[in-house]
Amino acid sequence: MSTVGTTELDAQALLTRPKRADARRNYEKVLAAAREAFAEGGEATALEEIARRAGVGIGTLYRHFPNRQALLEAVYMDEVEVVCRSAAELQDGDPWEALSAWFESLIGYLATKRALAAELLDYMDKDASLFQVCRKSLFSAGEPLLERAQAAGVVRGDVTIADVIQMVMGIGKIPATDPAQTGHLLRVALDGLRYTPKS
Amino acid sequence: MSTVGTTELDAQALLTRPKRADARRNYEKVLAAAREAFAEGGEATALEEIARRAGVGIGTLYRHFPNRQALLEAVYMDEVEVVCRSAAELQDGDPWEALSAWFESLIGYLATKRALAAELLDYMDKDASLFQVCRKSLFSAGEPLLERAQAAGVVRGDVTIADVIQMVMGIGKIPATDPAQTGHLLRVALDGLRYTPKS
DNA sequence: TGACAACCGGAGGGTCCCTCCGTATAGTTC
DNA sequence: GAACTATACGGAGGGACCCTCCGGTTGTCA
Numbered sequence: 001m002s003t004v005g006t007t008e009l010d011a012q013a014l015l016t017r018p019k020r021a022d023a024r025r026n027y028e029k030v031l032a033a034a035r036e037a038f039a040e041g042g043e044a045t046a047l048e049e050i051a052r053r054a055g056v057g058i059g060t061l062y063r064h065f066p067n068r069q070a071l072l073e074a075v076y077m078d079e080v081e082v083v084c085r086s087a088a089e090l091q092d093g094d095p096w097e098a099l100s101a102w103f104e105s106l107i108g109y110l111a112t113k114r115a116l117a118a119e120l121l122d123y124m125d126k127d128a129s130l131f132q133v134c135r136k137s138l139f140s141a142g143e144p145l146l147e148r149a150q151a152a153g154v155v156r157g158d159v160t161i162a163d164v165i166q167m168v169m170g171i172g173k174i175p176a177t178d179p180a181q182t183g184h185l186l187r188v189a190l191d192g193l194r195y196t197p198k199s
Numbered sequence: 200m201s202t203v204g205t206t207e208l209d210a211q212a213l214l215t216r217p218k219r220a221d222a223r224r225n226y227e228k229v230l231a232a233a234r235e236a237f238a239e240g241g242e243a244t245a246l247e248e249i250a251r252r253a254g255v256g257i258g259t260l261y262r263h264f265p266n267r268q269a270l271l272e273a274v275y276m277d278e279v280e281v282v283c284r285s286a287a288e289l290q291d292g293d294p295w296e297a298l299s300a301w302f303e304s305l306i307g308y309l310a311t312k313r314a315l316a317a318e319l320l321d322y323m324d325k326d327a328s329l330f331q332v333c334r335k336s337l338f339s340a341g342e343p344l345l346e347r348a349q350a351a352g353v354v355r356g357d358v359t360i361a362d363v364i365q366m367v368m369g370i371g372k373i374p375a376t377d378p379a380q381t382g383h384l385l386r387v388a389l390d391g392l393r394y395t396p397k398s
Numbered sequence: 399t400g401a402c403a404a405c406c407g408g409a410g411g412g413t414c415c416c417t418c419c420g421t422a423t424a425g426t427t428c
Numbered sequence: 429g430a431a432c433t434a435t436a437c438g439g440a441g442g443g444a445c446c447c448t449c450c451g452g453t454t455g456t457c458a
Contacts, residue, residue, distance in 0.1 A: 019435085019436090020423085020424055020425075020434090020435055020436065021424065021425090022423075022424070022435090022436065022437080023424095023435075023436060023437090026436085026437085046413080046414060046415085047414080047415070047416090048413095048414070048415085051438095056437085056438085057437060057438035057439060058415090058416085058438075058439070059416095059417085059418085059419095059436095059437065059438050059439065060436075060437055060438070062415090062416060062417080063436075063437080066416090067415085067416075068415080068416095156387075159383075159387060162380070163380060163383060163384055163387065166380065166384060167370060167384045167387065167388065170369035170370045170371075170384075171366060171369045171370075172369075181361070181362060181365065184358075184362060185362055185365060185366045185369075188355075188358060188362065188366065188388070188391045188392065189366065189387070189388050189391050190391065191390075191391040192387045192388050192389065192390040192391025192392070193387065193391070218404085218405095219403090219404055219405065219454085219455055219456075220455065220456090221404090221405065221406080221454070221455065222404075222405060222406090222455095225405085225406085245444075245445060245446090246445080246446070246447090247444090247445070247446085250407095255406085255407085256406060256407035256408055257407075257408065257446090257447085258405095258406065258407050258408065258447095258448085258449085258450095259405080259406055259407070261446090261447060261448080262405075262406085265447090266446085266447075267446080267447095
């Protein structure tokens with residue numbers, strides 16, 4: 001192996017090499033079809049069905065997304081960005097209102113994408129480094145909102161953004177019999193946030 | 200169809216007819232194997248594997264439990280009873296302590312059976328009449344605890360047992376990175392229960 | 399013990415996941 | 429624009445799993 005040096009360079013280049021135009025196109029087509037199919041048909045949609053929708057062979061789907069989870073994560077990445085952006089837009093205004101509004105939107109988002117969210121929560125504890133990244137960015141999007149509320153003294157100091165997001169997502173994940181119930185639960189839980197325990 | 204009357208009777212009898220001894224034995228063997236397998240191998244254990252563990256043919260498994268969900272529900276029924284009984288044992292003592300102790304145990308229970316609980320929550324919104332029964336009994340087990348706490352004025356009046364259990368289960372379902380986090384979240388949420396909103 | 403209803407086992411059809419490889423095409427060079 | 433090659437495509441097919449069906453076996457009762 002006298003070419004180790006060049007081999008490593010090649011490997012490096014491979015990671016950033018621009019894809020061919022048709023490959024890029026198909027990647028997008030599959031992603032769009034997946035987003036649509038998961039939203040409609042739920043978590044269990046067959047990947048072959050998604051390939052068909054995208055007008056692409058199953059082999060192509062698998063080249064771009066080596067398995068179901070990879071595809072799920074890619075779809076999720078997109079969606080997470082939407083929620084993160086909505087946090088950025090709430091940076092001013094009443095701190096408590098901003099925080100709870102963001103949670104409302106998070107819940108609302110989870111409600112429409114329940115199937116997807118469910119699938120993702122199930123994958124959560126498996127090794128999903130990409131998913132960890134999403135979670136991180138969700139955290140750092142929400143953190144300023146929380147800290148502002150804590151600085152204003154309207155939220156107890158002993159909770160982290162990780163705590164709160166997990167809690168909200170847990171509530172959002174609940175398949176409530178009555179859809180209004182979820183909102184009610186969120187408000188109860190948020191009241192828990194306002195309460196400041198005697199240190 | 201002049202025999203409609205008797206046919207109905209037969210159908211009725213069919214539901215309660217005592218099963219043959221070997222059938223009863225196999226039913227129990229499958230149930231035990233399933234309980235064990237789901238706890239160990241997680242939600243996705245192949246039913247064929249469970250049949251193998253039970254020392255029974257796959258056909259036999261399917262005769263007793265027509266599909267995966269039916270088996271899941273049967274296992275769950277057993278487990279739910281344990282939690283319900285623990286509620287009954289907490290009927291006296293400080294109302295708030297009793298209620299939160301029950302939730303702690305519910306959470307602890309979910310933690311050890313995460314895989315099972317996850318699977319069940321996913322099936323929750325599908326048509327699962329048997330599962331609805333379980334939920335009902337969980338509700339009626341917890342209801343006295345909640346009502347006592349509300350009567351004592353230590354829990355806000357505008358929540359139902361359905362609300363609270365859903366909330367607790369949602370939190371319990373969260374795959375927390377740090378196991379202590381779940382306990383912390385529960386306490387925050389419970390603080391929300393103490394808070395009484397100005398009517 | 400005989401007869402039959404109840405029950406058992408596992409082969410097999412269908413679906414889905416993912417891999418592999420022969421074929422097609424985008425991009426590049428002259 | 430022709431020829432060449434790395435890159436990408438499609439779909440057949442192997443393996444796993446779900447569930448059904450039916451010929452053979454066993455418990456039960458007279």
